[in-house]
Amino acid sequence: RLQCGVIGLGRFGTAVATTLLNLGADVIVLDKTEEKAENFRTTPAIAIAGDATNELALREAGIPNCDTVIVAIGKDIEASILITALLKEMGIPLIVAKANDELHGRVLAKIGAHKIIFPERDMGIRTAYSLITSNILDVLELSKDLSISEIKTPINIKGKTIKDSKLRERDKVNLLAIKRNGKIIVNPEPEETIQTDDTLIIVGKVGDIQRIQK
Amino acid sequence: RLQCGVIGLGRFGTAVATTLLNLGADVIVLDKTEEKAENFRTTPAIAIAGDATNELALREAGIPNCDTVIVAIGKDIEASILITALLKEMGIPLIVAKANDELHGRVLAKIGAHKIIFPERDMGIRTAYSLITSNILDVLELSKDLSISEIKTPINIKGKTIKDSKLRERDKVNLLAIKRNGKIIVNPEPEETIQTDDTLIIVGKVGDIQRIQK
Ligand SMILES: Nc1ncnc2c1ncn2[C@@H]1O[C@H](COP(=O)(O)OP(=O)(O)OP(=O)(O)O)[C@@H](O)[C@H]1O
Numbered sequence: 001r002l003q004c005g006v007i008g009l010g011r012f013g014t015a016v017a018t019t020l021l022n023l024g025a026d027v028i029v030l031d032k033t034e035e036k037a038e039n040f041r042t043t044p045a046i047a048i049a050g051d052a053t054n055e056l057a058l059r060e061a062g063i064p065n066c067d068t069v070i071v072a073i074g075k076d077i078e079a080s081i082l083i084t085a086l087l088k089e090m091g092i093p094l095i096v097a098k099a100n101d102e103l104h105g106r107v108l109a110k111i112g113a114h115k116i117i118f119p120e121r122d123m124g125i126r127t128a129y130s131l132i133t134s135n136i137l138d139v140l141e142l143s144k145d146l147s148i149s150e151i152k153t154p155i156n157i158k159g160k161t162i163k164d165s166k167l168r169e170r171d172k173v174n175l176l177a178i179k180r181n182g183k184i185i186v187n188p189e190p191e192e193t194i195q196t197d198d199t200l201i202i203v204g205k206v207g208d209i210q211r212i213q214k
Numbered sequence: 215r216l217q218c219g220v221i222g223l224g225r226f227g228t229a230v231a232t233t234l235l236n237l238g239a240d241v242i243v244l245d246k247t248e249e250k251a252e253n254f255r256t257t258p259a260i261a262i263a264g265d266a267t268n269e270l271a272l273r274e275a276g277i278p279n280c281d282t283v284i285v286a287i288g289k290d291i292e293a294s295i296l297i298t299a300l301l302k303e304m305g306i307p308l309i310v311a312k313a314n315d316e317l318h319g320r321v322l323a324k325i326g327a328h329k330i331i332f333p334e335r336d337m338g339i340r341t342a343y344s345l346i347t348s349n350i351l352d353v354l355e356l357s358k359d360l361s362i363s364e365i366k367t368p369i370n371i372k373g374k375t376i377k378d379s380k381l382r383e384r385d386k387v388n389l390l391a392i393k394r395n396g397k398i399i400v401n402p403e404p405e406e407t408i409q410t411d412d413t414l415i416i417v418g419k420v421g422d423i424q425r426i427q428k
């Protein structure tokens with residue numbers, strides 16, 4: 001089970017924590033405002049009131065044991081930066097931080113956040129896409145069966161062309177794209193050779209994808 | 215071409231407008247702050263400085279001709295509500311409004327917004343999903359190009375097998391699934407015949423999908 005910490009219970013932090021709980025993760029929430037922590041006391045989360053810029057408060061809340069910590073503080077840029085630096089020092093494996101703007105995001109990345117979220121900008125981009133093309137999630141939700149996954153290349157198809165790999169005929173999955181050296185080849189040609197370090201982005205029924213991953 | 219209006223050039227509004235321009239829409243941006251409008255004067259957008267709570271300003275900006283208007287004002291809740299009401303009166307076919315919180319969202323929906331966006335909450339939910347599962351959207355975001363769409367069957371391929379339709383070779387799109395009589399056939403066989411009333415769920419680059427839809 002994933003052990004997650006969420007620091008800051010604004011709209012973003014609250015949504016992260018609530019969704020993580022719904023998805024079965026173990027969650028610690030930490031906020032300096034007592035009422036915000038109190039809102040989580042009826043949930044399975046461990047809810048602590050405390051100032052996360054204080055290393056002792058982080059330790060007492062159990063944050064050092066987390067696999068992932070989300071720093072969900074936007075307005076107090078200084079606090080978000082200090083907290084991120086403390087988490088980096090603690091060796092948290094995955095630090096996700098919400099940024100107020102591009103500059104804030106660059107600073108957070110420099111001092112150790114592994115992943116930066118820009119909620120307003122990213123939802124703006126997605127909103128525009130959904131107005132122009134129908135949103136993938138809507139379409140995929142029509143078919144609860146359908147799943148997309150990124151997998152390492154199975155040993156038995158390394159070096160084969162896509163055609164010869166028989167991903168479609170034998171494994172019943174559709175190869176959407178190949179990720180190679182950080183670039184994505186969308187709808188690759190049947191003659192394309194699958195290389196050892198490629199990762200494959202495939203679509204199919206949940207069961208078929210899981211079978212390949214074994 | 216889609217005619218869009220974006221009112222309010224905060225982080226969300228700016229991202230919506232910029233992305234819509236990149237996707238080929240005609241965009242009008244309206245903001246009461248001159249510098250914000252000025253930022254868009256080097257783009258193909260029509261950029262107007264003006265107060266959107268003033269119906270005359272909306273008309274002079276060309277807003278009544280828009281298919282879709284996005285109200286991207288968060289902090290000034292009263293302004294966002296008044297503007298939404300004006301747009302409703304103008305008969306704008308699709309009004310998308312950003313809400314500051316659930317109550318604000320309910321009011322916007324009541325007075326005429328067709329779609330409400332909660333950027334912080336929605337990105338919080340998505341962030342949580344991406345931490346737990348290899349989320350489709352992460353995968354798709356790796357390829358900003360990649361888009362999925364549900365389209366009516368183009369006339370020239372009705373009655374053909376998928377193989378003969380050449381969707382992949384000629385149109386560069388990948389047929390993920392066929393929707394027929396409300397059921398979804400995932401990864402259909404190459405010999406499957408495409409029927410007149412089928413809708414096709416296709417994946418490809420945004421530009422290739424748009425070309426097919428013409
Ligand atoms: N040093 C701190 N330690 C712990 N919690 C803090 C600290 N500083 C701020 N917070 C908490 O973080 C939460 C979110 O902060 P803030 O409102 O600044 O972020 P926001 O980015 O506006 O939130 P939203 O996600 O709603 O956009 C608040 O509940 C606040 O109490």
Ligand SMILES: Nc1ncnc2c1ncn2[C@@H]1O[C@H](COP(=O)(O)OP(=O)(O)OP(=O)(O)O)[C@@H](O)[C@H]1O
Nearest residue numbers: 222223224225226245246247265266288289290293
């Ligand atoms: N009545 C109005 N008419 C036109 N523009 C307006 C009006 N009121 C506010 N704006 C503009 O809307 C923009 C965004 O407003 P605001 O900062 O309140 O939203 P926000 O929700 O904080 O933005 P973000 O998308 O960054 O979260 C500002 O640039 C502001 O000038």
